[in-house]
Amino acid sequence: MTRRNQIFLLLGIVSLVASFYFGRPDQAKQAPTPPPAxxxxxxxxxxxxxxxxxxxxxxxxxxxxxxxxxxxxxxxDLSTLDLLFAEFRKNxxxxxxxxxxxxxxALLGKNPKHLAYLPASGPFLDGxxxxxxxxxxxxxxxxxxxxxxxxxxxxxxxxxxxxxDVTLTP
Numbered sequence: 115m116t117r118r119n120q121i122f123l124l125l126g127i128v129s130l131v132a133s134f135y136f137g138r139p140d141q142a143k144q145a146p147t148p149p150p151a152x153x154x155x156x157x158x159x160x161x162x163x164x165x166x167x168x169x170x171x172x173x174x175x176x177x178x179x180x181x182x183x184x185x186x187x188x189x190x191d192l193s194t195l196d197l198l199f200a201e202f203r204k205n206x207x208x209x210x211x212x213x214x215x216x217x218x219x220a221l222l223g224k225n226p227k228h229l230a231y232l233p234a235s236g237p238f239l240d241g242x243x244x245x246x247x248x249x250x251x252x253x254x255x256x257x258x259x260x261x262x263x264x265x266x267x268x269x270x271x272x273x274x275x276x277x278x279d280v281t282l283t284p
Contacts, residue, residue, distance in 0.1 A: 169223035171230045174201045178221075178231060181238035182248040191238075191248065192265050192282035198231045199263055205229055208260040214244045214252045221245075247280075258283070 115123075178198055181191050198221055199209050205227060210220035218239070223230035232238070238245055244252040247267035254274060256264040262284050269278035 165228075167228045169228045169230050171223075171233070172201065174198060174231055175233050178238070179233050179236060181236065182246075183237075188248060188267060188269070188280045189282075192267065192280060195245070195253070195265050196282055196284055201231055203261055209257065209263045211257055214255060215242065217255050218243055218245045 174197065177194055180186055181194055202210055202221065202225075206225060210217045210225070212220075218232070221231040222234065222243070232245075237248075240246045240250065240252070246252050247269075249268065249270055249272050251268040251272045251274075254266040254268075256266070258264055264281060264283045266274065267280040268274045269276065269280050271278050
């Protein structure tokens, strides 16, 4: 190999090394890689512990024990229920609301203050914990306002909206 070929070979190798070295991007000139976005772990809310607060039976439960008694009239039962609603209103700012089961549960103490307005058992409750009239038919409660609820008993024929219904509209 001639001296001239050796110089060309050496220049070729030097240019390859230089192009490799200088052709790469400069690490100092590159923007830094941003850190990965934080991963948000979504956790379900904690399950509230069952409320073990004792239920406090109010004195009005004694009056409620007379519901469906044989020595009282159906109108007396409605007046007693109206009294229970009035007591509930004093303590909670309004009547209990919902269907029969929900209203009954609230009167039995399933309310924010754990106050019972009804005894836990009696002839006024059926097996599904609904308030029933003396003929075994669930009462119908119709909320008129926050402080007025119409109470309806189906009466002796056990059919609603007939002539023998007993109602109280305060």
